Amino acid sequence: MISINFVVMIERNVNLKSFNTFGIAANASRFSRFSSVEELRSLLSEVGEDKLLILGGGSNVLFTEDFDGIVLRNEITGIEVIQESDTEILVKSGSGEVWHEFVMSCVDNDYGGIENLSLIPGSVGASPMQNIGAYGVEVKDVFESLEAFHIKTGEVHTFYNKSCEFGYRESVFKRKFKDQYIITSVTYRLTKQHEINVSYGAIESELVKMEIDNPTIKDISNAVIAIRSSKLPDPSKIGNAGSFFKNPVVDPELVEKIKESYENVPNYPAPDGKVKLAAGWLIDQAGWKGKTLGSYGVHKLQALVLVNYSDCTGANILDLSSDIIADIHEKFGITLEREVNII
Ligand code: FAD
Ligand code: EPU
Numbered sequence: 001m002i003s004i005n006f007v008v009m010i011e012r013n014v015n016l017k018s019f020n021t022f023g024i025a026a027n028a029s030r031f032s033r034f035s036s037v038e039e040l041r042s043l044l045s046e047v048g049e050d051k052l053l054i055l056g057g058g059s060n061v062l063f064t065e066d067f068d069g070i071v072l073r074n075e076i077t078g079i080e081v082i083q084e085s086d087t088e089i090l091v092k093s094g095s096g097e098v099w100h101e102f103v104m105s106c107v108d109n110d111y112g113g114i115e116n117l118s119l120i121p122g123s124v125g126a127s128p129m130q131n132i133g134a135y136g137v138e139v140k141d142v143f144e145s146l147e148a149f150h151i152k153t154g155e156v157h158t159f160y161n162k163s164c165e166f167g168y169r170e171s172v173f174k175r176k177f178k179d180q181y182i183i184t185s186v187t188y189r190l191t192k193q194h195e196i197n198v199s200y201g202a203i204e205s206e207l208v209k210m211e212i213d214n215p216t217i218k219d220i221s222n223a224v225i226a227i228r229s230s231k232l233p234d235p236s237k238i239g240n241a242g243s244f245f246k247n248p249v250v251d252p253e254l255v256e257k258i259k260e261s262y263e264n265v266p267n268y269p270a271p272d273g274k275v276k277l278a279a280g281w282l283i284d285q286a287g288w289k290g291k292t293l294g295s296y297g298v299h300k301l302q303a304l305v306l307v308n309y310s311d312c313t314g315a316n317i318l319d320l321s322s323d324i325i326a327d328i329h330e331k332f333g334i335t336l337e338r339e340v341n342i343i
Contacts, residue, residue, distance in 0.1 A: 008032060008043050010070070019073065020058035021121060023239030024314045026343075028053075030070040035077065035096065037156065037184050040149060043072060052151070053343065054182050056123030057098065060130065060241050061341045064314035074125055076184055079105060085192075090144055092187040095125025099132075107221045112194035113142040115221040116203075119228045121235060121242070125183040129173050130339070131166040135224050136199040140166035144189040148173075148181035156184065168270075169246050169339055196220060202227050231301045239308030240299065244321055245279045245336040258332060279336055280304035282328050296320065318342065 014031035017023055030050065034040040051069025055061070076094040079102065083090040089111050093102050099122050103114050116137035126132075127139045128146055145160050165172040173181060194217055198204050206223040207215055215223070233240050249270045255277065258265050262285065270276040283289065283303035290300035296312035297320070299305040306317050325336050 008039070008046055010043075010046065014071070016058070016063060016067070016071065019055055019071070020061055020063060020241075021235035021239065022058075022062055022241050022308050022314070022317065023235075024063045024308065024317075025311065026063035026066050026314060028067040028069070028071040031073070032070065033073040033075050035075040037076070037149060040072070040076075040182060040184070041154060044151065044154075052179075056096070056126040057121050059121035059235065060126065060339070061343050062241060062314045062317055063343050064318050067343060072182075074123060074182075076125070082187065087191065087193050089190050089192060090187055091190055092185055093124045095123060095146075095183045095185055097124040098122075099124055099127055103221070106188075106190060107217055110217065111190040111192070112217045113137075113190040114139075114188065115217040116197055116200075116224055118221040118224045124186050128164055128166070128171055128183065128186060130169045131164075131171050133169070135203055135227070136197045138166070138168075139188075140164070142188045142190060144187040146183050146186045148183045150181055152180070157181070168249070168276075233299055233302075233305060233307055238299075240305050241340045243279070243304040243339050244306040244317075245283075245304060245324075246339045247276050247279045248282075248334050248336060249274045249276050250334060251275070254333065277334070278304075279328075282332055282334065282336075283324055286324075286327050286331050288324055288327070293320065298324075314343075 010030050010032045012030055014028045015025055016028055017025040032043055034043055047070055053067060053069060053071045055071050055073045074096040076096040078094040079097060080092050081089055082092045091106065091111060100119055102124050103118050107115050116135040117132060120132055120134060128143060132139050140161065143161050145158055147156055147158055149156055196215055203220065203223050206227050210223060212219050252275050255267050255275045266278045266281050268276045280303045288298045289303040291298045295310040296308050296316050299307050306320060308317065321338060329335050
């Protein structure tokens with residue numbers, strides 16, 4: 001095997017403000033980028049015993065202090081069709097591609113299955129990390145496989161759907177293989193004959209508003225973009241990382257108890273007879289929606305989203321999230337779990 005050594009550029013003391021959508025001004029002691037597996041391999045040989053963080057779009061992280069280690073920004077690009085039949089198509093993408101741009105290129109080529117996941121920020125490589133989901137679809141529904149670089153051995157391993165152990169905002173990469181792999185490519189099984197998914201009520205009402213009876217995947221994508229733009233803050237204007245907490249999955253008895261005081265509590269069936277509640281609704285009912293503490297707070301249109309209006313610290317946001325967790329526990333007997341990765 002021929003081994004190629006790249007000249008690696010490592011910057012020191014880099015402000016990460018523009019590399020995370022919360023806009024938190026934490027410093028990384030070392031910072032670099034990679035755009036191929038070979039470049040990544042060369043970089044890792046320089047890392048030594050340093051703490052390592054792989055960053056995609058930085059849209060699901062909260063820096064609570066300076067990062068005393070090396071941050072590697074993933075910029076592996078390239079999209080290719082690797083297999084095709086009359087009904088399906090396998091599309092492989094470099095993990096550093098921007099997720100929404102990837103979705104748009106699939107929709108424009110009439111490859112279906114990910115249109116409901118339009119406008120989610122971040123990179124392709126992070127999409128399996130927490131099995132991103134929105135508007136009735138999760139990545140696991142279209143996921144074929146991924147290639148991941150094993151940090152300790154330098155081997156590249158392939159993971160298929162089952163071995164990723166996907167769950168609601170969960171995968172094996174957040175659990176037993178946490179910090180062990182760097183995802184370098186992801187392959188999705190997309191459709192040429194589409195099954196439109198309008199199971200999420202808001203999509204149907206948006207299509208009515210748009211006066212569309214027989215939606216194409218482009219229409220679904222447009223509807224999702226319109227819904228998201230109407231209630232989620234644009235990170236280029238207001239710092240945030242989307243939903244800060246997961247929606248809690250609870251026992252049905254607890255839901256019945258909450259219904260005694262709140263007849264219309266939104267609730268959805270979950271696996272194993274459990275029930276999923278809307279954390280945004282709970283936080284809203286507890287009076288936190290729109291609450292502002294100086295330069296940060298709870299978004300005024302979506303209580304599940306914590307926001308940095310200008311120059312707060314990650315510790316400010318973390319403390320706010322702890323106060324919310326304590327309050328929701330006291331009021332509803334539910335312990336909210338953070339969705340965002342705390343660094
Ligand atoms: P980063 O924030 O860069 O990283 C997240 C984690 O994954 C980190 O631990 C990082 O180390 C790790 N990681 C990243 N790339 C790799 C890789 N290649 N290999 C190994 N580890 C890696 N999420 C949803 O599921 N549904 C939504 O509807 C949604 N809406 C959002 C709306 C807004 C406005 C925002 C700001 C966020 C939203 N999110 C949503 C969260 C976020 O967009 C996703 O979690 C996204 O997949 C994160 O991608 P990223 O590249 O920014 O990851
Ligand atoms: N609600 C309120 N007040 C609020 C927010 C929500 O009452 O301030 C109620 C809504 O009226 C609705 C219910 O809560 O009845 C659910 O709200 P919404 O449809 O906005 O979805 P969500 O549960 O808050 C989840 C995901 C989002 C995803 C949307 C659409 C989680 C943690 N969040 O939000 O994902 O885009 O559904 O599918 O599962 C993310 O992960 O970052 C994210 C944005």
